[in-house]
Amino acid sequence: MTPDPAPAIILVRPQLGMNIGMVARAMANFGLDDLRLVNPRDGWPNPDAGPAAAGADGVLDSVRVYDSVDAALHDCRLSFATTMILKGLPKPVATPRHAVASIRAARVKAGILFGPEAAGMSKDDMAAVQTLITIPASADFASLNLAQAVLTLAYEWGTAAGDAPALRDVPDPPAPHAELAELVAQLVEALERAGYFHIADRRPTSERAIAAMLAKAGWSSQQVRTMRGIVRALSEARAARQRTT
Amino acid sequence: MTPDPAPAIILVRPQLGMNIGMVARAMANFGLDDLRLVNPRDGWPNPDAGPAAAGADGVLDSVRVYDSVDAALHDCRLSFATTMILKGLPKPVATPRHAVASIRAARVKAGILFGPEAAGMSKDDMAAVQTLITIPASADFASLNLAQAVLTLAYEWGTAAGDAPALRDVPDPPAPHAELAELVAQLVEALERAGYFHIADRRPTSERAIAAMLAKAGWSSQQVRTMRGIVRALSEARAARQRTT
Numbered sequence: 480m481t482p483d484p485a486p487a488i489i490l491v492r493p494q495l496g497m498n499i500g501m502v503a504r505a506m507a508n509f510g511l512d513d514l515r516l517v518n519p520r521d522g523w524p525n526p527d528a529g530p531a532a533a534g535a536d537g538v539l540d541s542v543r544v545y546d547s548v549d550a551a552l553h554d555c556r557l558s559f560a561t562t563m564i565l566k567g568l569p570k571p572v573a574t575p576r577h578a579v580a581s582i583r584a585a586r587v588k589a590g591i592l593f594g595p596e597a598a599g600m601s602k603d604d605m606a607a608v609q610t611l612i613t614i615p616a617s618a619d620f621a622s623l624n625l626a627q628a629v630l631t632l633a634y635e636w637g638t639a640a641g642d643a644p645a646l647r648d649v650p651d652p653p654a655p656h657a658e659l660a661e662l663v664a665q666l667v668e669a670l671e672r673a674g675y676f677h678i679a680d681r682r683p684t685s686e687r688a689i690a691a692m693l694a695k696a697g698w699s700s701q702q703v704r705t706m707r708g709i710v711r712a713l714s715e716a717r718a719a720r721q722r723t724t
Numbered sequence: 725m726t727p728d729p730a731p732a733i734i735l736v737r738p739q740l741g742m743n744i745g746m747v748a749r750a751m752a753n754f755g756l757d758d759l760r761l762v763n764p765r766d767g768w769p770n771p772d773a774g775p776a777a778a779g780a781d782g783v784l785d786s787v788r789v790y791d792s793v794d795a796a797l798h799d800c801r802l803s804f805a806t807t808m809i810l811k812g813l814p815k816p817v818a819t820p821r822h823a824v825a826s827i828r829a830a831r832v833k834a835g836i837l838f839g840p841e842a843a844g845m846s847k848d849d850m851a852a853v854q855t856l857i858t859i860p861a862s863a864d865f866a867s868l869n870l871a872q873a874v875l876t877l878a879y880e881w882g883t884a885a886g887d888a889p890a891l892r893d894v895p896d897p898p899a900p901h902a903e904l905a906e907l908v909a910q911l912v913e914a915l916e917r918a919g920y921f922h923i924a925d926r927r928p929t930s931e932r933a934i935a936a937m938l939a940k941a942g943w944s945s946q947q948v949r950t951m952r953g954i955v956r957a958l959s960e961a962r963a964a965r966q967r968t969t
Contacts, residue, residue: 535865622778627746673958688947688950702940
């Protein structure tokens with residue numbers, strides 16, 4: 480089975496080389512490698528891109544430059560443009576998550592357009608695409624940095640992949656209950672010797688609270704041993720004192 | 725109904741003012757406003773932050789600076805650290821999406837630590853937190869720009885806003901971090917007096933293990949108070965014994 484083709488990230492008239500580099504880094508972080516530029520303001524290559532890419536050289540080396548949005552989208556069967564301006568554009572609108580889901584489901588080449596830093600996409604640029612993507616940012620402060628906008632799509636692409644790294648639930652499983660019960664018994668005994676249960680009526684409640692607290696902790700066998708050592712250190716220091724008197 | 729408290733974004737020893745500004749912008753894009761700095765390399769305020777914030781001045785104006793991770797987490801009941809290094813750290817691990825879902829569900833104040841640009845978080849920094857967050861980046865190129873790492877959390881926070889779980893009380897939320905830190909300090913002091921740290925070389929490791937164990941427990945304020953009473957009872961009994969001899 481061939482892997483899903485990764486979508487092309489297409490920067491339309493990008494201005495700053497640093498931003499192009501940061502886009503490359505964000506793409507590489509989540510397994511995207513097809514970066515295309517439409518009429519970059521300062522030409523290509525751009526010496527400011529490399530440092531900002533922070534090692535994502537593979538993405539930068541394979542950048543392709545086009546002189547129109549149509550040309551950049553030539554091989555894409557699905558086409559998207561990210562925008563904050565939805566008025567007057569009779570097109571379907573998706574979130575980054577929905578857009579990525581539709582690309583993953585279709586298993587075809589897609590292209591996602593991002594406008595220039597200052598102005599965003601023009602309506603002409605957006606006319607060519609099938610679907611708009613709007614990033615669900617705060618209404619009060621909706622303007623994302625270019626590389627940050629790309630990251631939302633790259634991140635959704637990466638997290639939607641079946642091969643995301645497996646996650647550990649709890650790396651160190653809780654100790655068998657018997658070990659926990661021994662800790663509780665040891666602690667209760669030490670507390671008894673220290674005069675902690677001076678109000679007899681409350682003792683059952685106190686013991687229950689201690690057992691509940693230690694059960695909640697979810698400690699591993701190693702951690703239960705550490706806590707037993709702590710209780711021993713505190714109470715044996717006392718016992719040692721008692722023996723010497 | 726009060727809104728969910730937004731998590732604090734806590735940058736540990738951040739290096740570049742530009743990155744702090746970009747973090748502020750990423751936060752404002754998705755409705756986060758609580759930015760905290762632990763020992764920023766170049767002090768604070770930093771003239772490079774403003775331009776990179778691109779208008780997110782409200783976030784920058786309310787930045788608070790701390791001299792330790794514990795202090796920065798003082799009022800947080802849930803604590804997280806983002807890291808790529810999972811080896812040797814016996815803590816639960818979540819994705820950004822899972823972490824945000826757990827914060828939304830708990831409806832309590834959370835703090836999320838991000839390490840410095842070059843080195844990432846130290847093990848000491850991470851000992852204090854309950855849960856690690858790993859961003860599911862490509863194994864080949866996993867190092868995210870600081871602001872990009874923050875964006876993944878901010879973006880999940882923003883996109884989860886629509887489908888927050890229905891209101892439910894969490895009966896016993898974890899204590900604010902300051903209370904936990906006081907318990908750790910009290911226990912370490914009591915252990916020192918009891919001669920627990922007799923091998924000087926191992927002391928940092930032991931202290932880290934104790935902090936990690938108590939952070940993992942997720943105890944409520946009441947439970948932290950109970951444990952403080954237990955430590956006090958054990959060590960005061962010892963002290964009283966010493967006085968009578």
